[in-house]
Structure formats: structure tokens, C-alpha cells
Amino acid sequence: MVARMRELAAVWVLGLFFVACGGSQPPAEPPEAAPLEATPEPAPKPVEPASVTEEPKEEPKPAAAAVPEPQFTDGMSVADAEKAVPRGAERANIDQETMSKPIQDVEVYEPCKPGTAKVKLKIAVWDGKAVGIDVTTAPKNDKLAACITERIKGLKWQARVKSLNTVEYSF
Numbered sequence: 001m002v003a004r005m006r007e008l009a010a011v012w013v014l015g016l017f018f019v020a021c022g023g024s025q026p027p028a029e030p031p032e033a034a035p036l037e038a039t040p041e042p043a044p045k046p047v048e049p050a051s052v053t054e055e056p057k058e059e060p061k062p063a064a065a066a067v068p069e070p071q072f073t074d075g076m077s078v079a080d081a082e083k084a085v086p087r088g089a090e091r092a093n094i095d096q097e098t099m100s101k102p103i104q105d106v107e108v109y110e111p112c113k114p115g116t117a118k119v120k121l122k123i124a125v126w127d128g129k130a131v132g133i134d135v136t137t138a139p140k141n142d143k144l145a146a147c148i149t150e151r152i153k154g155l156k157w158q159a160r161v162k163s164l165n166t167v168e169y170s171f
Contacts, residue, residue, distance in 0.1 A: 131164075
């Protein structure tokens with residue numbers, strides 16, 4: 001019985017060997033290179049003399065559709081500022097870290113005496129200036145919100161792009 005199993009194992013190993021090695025094809029021979037033939041270059045076309053009175057005609061270039069500059073008014077909210085920007089205006093996204101630098105300085109808000117009030121800001125900036133400002137205070141304090149709004153109007157952003165960017169900040 002053991003001899004029979006050895007025979008079966010040997011046949012099985014040989015079968016695997018033939019299956020693995022069988023069916024291979026000899027490597028393809030490289031194609032013979034065709035002899036190079038000289039190809040004649042096309043004859044140059046005769047140049048026609050240009051008339052002295054003719055001026056070269058330039059096709060008019062289509063004028064790029066000029067997008068009008070948005071008109072921002074004093075006291076706009078962020079939503080109003082977003083609506084003032086015409087469709088098709090170029091968009092330059094400035095990262096939030098850069099946008100929040102001018103409003104992170106606590107000295108900006110000291111004259112308003114925020115105390116322990118929680119303040120939430122959302123500001124729309126165009127060309128380095130705040131054009132839309134939303135201030136929310138908790139507890140609600142209109143005088144504090146108005147003071148903070150005035151302080152933010154006086155800030156300048158280093159990133160001066162003619163594109164609307166918004167930034168949110170809380171303290």
C-alpha cells in the first residue's frame with residue numbers, strides 16, 4: 001500500500017512538472033529590419049510676392065467679459081457682501097489661518113470691554129478690508145457688538161486680493 005502511494009505521488013509530481021513546463025513557446029525572433037529608403041522631401045512652394053498696398057489682417061480678439069467690481073456699502077452683513085459679488089468674479093481662496101491673524105489680537109477688542117461675554121465673529125474680506133461683518137454676543141449686548149464691528153472695520157488684512165473670503169472666529 002505504501003508503494004502504491006509512492007507511485008501516485010511520483011506520478012502527481014511528474015504531472016505537475018510537465019504541466020508547468022509544457023506549453024511554453026520559443027522566444028520570438030526579432031523582426032528583420034527593412035532596408036531604409038531615402039524619402040524625398042517635398043519641394044518648397046513658391047512664395048508669392050505680397051502686394052505693397054495690402055496690410056496683414058489681424059483677426060479681432062474677443063474681449064474678455066469684464067466682471068464689474070462689486071459695490072460694498074457700510075453696515076453690510078456677510079450674506080449681503082456675498083450677494084454683492086457678481087457671478088463669474090475670480091475666486092482666490094485664502095486659508096483660514098491667514099485670514100484670522102488680524103482678528104486674533106486681543107488688544108483689538110480691549111476698548112470695547114467684552115469682559116466675560118462670548119463673542120462670535122463672521123467677516124467677509126475683499127482687497128484686505130472687512131466688507132461684511134456679523135457679530136453675535138452672549139449674553140446679547142448690542143453696544144458691545146457695535147463697538148467690535150467698528151474695531152474690525154479699521155483692521156487691514158495682509159492678503160489683499162480682489163476676491164471675497166470669509167473667516168469665522170470666536171472668543
